[in-house]
Amino acid sequence: MIEASAISIQAGQYELRRISFRIESGQYAVMMGRTGIGKTTILEAICGLRKVHSGIIRINGQDVTRWTPAERQLGYMPQDLALFPTMTVRRNIEFSLRVRRQPEVQRKRRVEELAGLLRIEHLLERSTEALSGGEAQRVALARALAGTQTAILLDEPISALDRQTRQESQQLLKEINRQTGVTFLHVTHNEEEADALADVRLLLEQDSQTGLIGIREA
Amino acid sequence: MGGLSSCFVLLILLLLIADLSFTSTDEFLTALRKPEIQSAFRLTLGTCTAAAVLSVWVATPLGYLLSRFRFPGRRLIDTLVDIPVILPPLVLGLSLLILFHQPFPFSGLFADAPVQTAAEKAAGLQQKPGWILDDWLRKTVGFPVTYRWPAVVLAQFAVACAFAVRTMKVTFDQINPRAEDVARTLGCSRGEAFLQVALPQASRGMIAAGTIAWARALGEFGPILVFAGATRFRTEVLSTTVFLELSVGQLDAAVAVSLLMVAMAVFVLLILRWLGADLSS
Numbered sequence: 061m062i063e064a065s066a067i068s069i070q071a072g073q074y075e076l077r078r079i080s081f082r083i084e085s086g087q088y089a090v091m092m093g094r095t096g097i098g099k100t101t102i103l104e105a106i107c108g109l110r111k112v113h114s115g116i117i118r119i120n121g122q123d124v125t126r127w128t129p130a131e132r133q134l135g136y137m138p139q140d141l142a143l144f145p146t147m148t149v150r151r152n153i154e155f156s157l158r159v160r161r162q163p164e165v166q167r168k169r170r171v172e173e174l175a176g177l178l179r180i181e182h183l184l185e186r187s188t189e190a191l192s193g194g195e196a197q198r199v200a201l202a203r204a205l206a207g208t209q210t211a212i213l214l215d216e217p218i219s220a221l222d223r224q225t226r227q228e229s230q231q232l233l234k235e236i237n238r239q240t241g242v243t244f245l246h247v248t249h250n251e252e253e254a255d256a257l258a259d260v261r262l263l264l265e266q267d268s269q270t271g272l273i274g275i276r277e278a
Numbered sequence: 279m280g281g282l283s284s285c286f287v288l289l290i291l292l293l294l295i296a297d298l299s300f301t302s303t304d305e306f307l308t309a310l311r312k313p314e315i316q317s318a319f320r321l322t323l324g325t326c327t328a329a330a331v332l333s334v335w336v337a338t339p340l341g342y343l344l345s346r347f348r349f350p351g352r353r354l355i356d357t358l359v360d361i362p363v364i365l366p367p368l369v370l371g372l373s374l375l376i377l378f379h380q381p382f383p384f385s386g387l388f389a390d391a392p393v394q395t396a397a398e399k400a401a402g403l404q405q406k407p408g409w410i411l412d413d414w415l416r417k418t419v420g421f422p423v424t425y426r427w428p429a430v431v432l433a434q435f436a437v438a439c440a441f442a443v444r445t446m447k448v449t450f451d452q453i454n455p456r457a458e459d460v461a462r463t464l465g466c467s468r469g470e471a472f473l474q475v476a477l478p479q480a481s482r483g484m485i486a487a488g489t490i491a492w493a494r495a496l497g498e499f500g501p502i503l504v505f506a507g508a509t510r511f512r513t514e515v516l517s518t519t520v521f522l523e524l525s526v527g528q529l530d531a532a533v534a535v536s537l538l539m540v541a542m543a544v545f546v547l548l549i550l551r552w553l554g555a556d557l558s559s
Contacts, residue, residue: 129462136463142456146478156464
């Protein structure tokens with residue numbers, strides 16, 4: 061479960077004030093809003109990469125507002141995927157397991173399990189620079205899943221893909237959400253994507269009179 | 279426009295041809311067999327390498343800091359780093375000499391009257407009472423700097439490091455910081471994200487920074503002359519050899535050493551071009 065209670069975030073020129081929402085465990089939530097309104101900022105705040113000035117963030121009921129990103133153990137997949145270019149696909153996926161010093165047998169088992177789930181077994185020994193857009197997106201998702209049992213935060217993960225690959229990816233994301241029970245928070249401004257994926261829709265919008273940015277369930 | 283550009287290329291080419299035609303192979307080899315030149319060659323290799331290693335060691339975290347973080351005083355540090363690049367070389371040497379021989383402010387209140395060394399007398403430096411860095415290094419640490427080989431390394435490092443910092447900052451600017459953010463969500467601290475994700479991506483930039491620092495150190499002359507002197511078999515490096523040979527009228531030897539330095543510089547530039555081509559591909 062992800063819960064934000066009245067969080068305020070200063071992000072450059074604008075400020076997000078008293079944003080609140082709640083996503084139940086295992087739900088697939090889609091956050092929408094116009095470009096530049098602060099969707100990425102909220103994702104960064106939830107995974108601990110951006111400081112929250114006030115308010116509380118809870119993960120599975122626990123207050124994690126002052127925790128470091130490492131302590132929160134959430135999967136994060138940015139828009140550009142940010143795969144580690146000096147590592148193979150296998151090393152990318154097992155990165156969090158290595159950092160957390162899991163034994164090699166467990167690491168290998170988990171990587172193969174995730175590779176099977178995302179149908180990327182044939183890519184494991186490849187360099188990340190030799191991947192297509194769809195393949196890179198699956199590898200990034202596997203890497204994020206390896207690092208969490210709780211929630212995955214996806215920042216427009218499939219917006220750059222062609223129509224067919226995007227539809228395949230949507231099915232895959234939904235399937236993984238059902239199979240793993242991990243909570244998903246997916247940022248997009250694509251209506252079609254939201255229709256296909258969302259159990260719950262969060263709409264980030266700016267009040268035309270006060271100029272304040274608020275969030276509501278749509 | 280094209281004619282003007284080709285004039286510059288032609289000038290460089292003519293300079294090299296003039297040097298090459300001035301000396302014969304025999305004269306070149308005879309000059310290079312001189313023990314003082316061989317000693318200067320060995321010292322140059324050693325000090326340039328030491329200065330380059332030190333430069334990369336300092337420039338990597340500093341370049342990362344300047345590239346990734348916004349903090350009060352960042353612009354000031356960014357400007358300070360460039361000062362050795364624009365400072366006249368002799369001024370840099372003089373500044374180093376003063377730093378090592380000037381009593382630190384207010385330290386005179388607690389110190390005994392100083393004893394002036396022969397080197398200080400020769401340099402015309404008059405000591406005032408107070409805590410002096412070179413004295414402390416000589417007496418307490420047993421590692422004197424001024425007019426010894428460490429002064430050569432320090433003089434080379436002071437300039438070379440500025441170029442290395444600039445190179446490392448550009449390197450980190452070109453590396454996607456998102457990857458480090460993702461690494462932090464995957465369990466890394468900031469330091470671990472730097473070491474495990476950013477640093478491996480910066481490896482070619484580090485080699486480039488080291489090569490540039492090495493090349494800059496090779497050409498350094500003014501600060502070395504002022505801060506380390508040009509004592510044969512002791513603080514003489516190839517750039518000071520050219521000066522010493524010229525000052526005693528040994529033009530053949532000066533040209534031979536110059537050609538050797540040109541060869542070393544070309545070698546370094548070839549490495550840089552290769553690295554640049556590799557990075558852009």
